[in-house]
Structure formats: C-alpha cells, structure tokens
Amino acid sequence: MTTSRAFRPAAILAALLILFVGLAVRTWTGGAFAKYAGVALYASLIYALVIATAPRLLPWRAAAIALAFCWAIEFGQLTTIPASLAKQSKLARLVLGTTFNIPDLFWYAVGIAPLAYVDRMLRARASKRS
Structure with missing residues (x-):
C-alpha cells in the first residue's frame, strides 16, 4: 500500500x-457556538471526504477543493434553491443550508486549516519513514 493510500482509512474514520x-x-x-462550530465542522467533514476520495492530493490542494466546495454551497444560498429543498428534506437542509451568512466564509477556513496542517505533518512524517 502506498503512503498516500494509507491515508484513506484515516480520512474515512476522521469523517465519521x-x-x-x-x-x-x-x-x-445552541446559539452562536452551535452555529459557527457547525460551520467549521461541516468544512472539516468536507476536507476529510476530499482526502478519502483522493488520498494522493497534497493537503493544500485538498484544502483548496474543500474550501471552494464550501464557498460554492454558501454562495448557492443566495438563490432560492437550497431553501426550497430544505423544506422538503432535513438532509438537504443539513447539507445545503438555507441562508447566506458572510462570516461562514471565514469559519469554513477555520474548519479546514487544522486538518490540512495535521494532514501535512502526518505525510511529512510518513515520507521520512519510507
């Protein structure tokens, strides 16, 4: 098993x-803590899923993909589509949200940065061993 493929199980476990x-x-x-912790954890989940899907991606690329995805979801909330889907499905509400909120753009980065850093450190350690 290549070093990068060894990260897939860890990424899946992290996502769960x-x-x-x-x-x-x-x-x-509840309150602001729940709101912004939820936003940051959502972004962390997306990062873990990106690594689980493509374990060979460098951490900075995985972070950029995860951040772009999260921002696309957030900007999509400027349309009526997520709100109308959320009325039909709780899962859609959890995944797509309903209301655009500028601070969320920052909190997505807060959720991704620590995982990208840990990913980078683990990969550096693994490459030193091999």
Missing part, C-alpha cells in the same frame, strides 16, 4: 468522527 461531533454539537448546544 467529525460527523458525529457535528451532530452532537447541533443537538446539545
């Missing part, structure tokens, strides 16, 4: 853990 924490934050907390 992030999903659990995100749902727990949403369930057991």
Whole structure:
C-alpha cells in the first residue's frame, strides 16, 4: 500500500468522527457556538471526504477543493434553491443550508486549516519513514 493510500482509512474514520461531533454539537448546544462550530465542522467533514476520495492530493490542494466546495454551497444560498429543498428534506437542509451568512466564509477556513496542517505533518512524517 502506498503512503498516500494509507491515508484513506484515516480520512474515512476522521469523517465519521467529525460527523458525529457535528451532530452532537447541533443537538446539545445552541446559539452562536452551535452555529459557527457547525460551520467549521461541516468544512472539516468536507476536507476529510476530499482526502478519502483522493488520498494522493497534497493537503493544500485538498484544502483548496474543500474550501471552494464550501464557498460554492454558501454562495448557492443566495438563490432560492437550497431553501426550497430544505423544506422538503432535513438532509438537504443539513447539507445545503438555507441562508447566506458572510462570516461562514471565514469559519469554513477555520474548519479546514487544522486538518490540512495535521494532514501535512502526518505525510511529512510518513515520507521520512519510507
């Protein structure tokens, strides 16, 4: 197994853990903390899914893809499509959101940066060993 492929199981496990924490934050907390922690965790989840899908991506590229995806979802909220889908499906509401919020653009980066950093450090350590 190549070094980069070894990151796929870890990324899948991280995605599941992030999903659990995100749902727990949403369930057991409220207010601004729940809002912005949820946004950051959503972005962390997207980063983990990008790495799980394409484990050979360099961390900065995976971060750029995850951030672009999150920003596209956020800017999509300027249309009526996410809000109308959210009325039909709770899953659509969780994935697409409903209301554009400028601070979310920052919080997406906050959620991605730590994972990209840890990913970079783990890859550097793995390449030193091989």
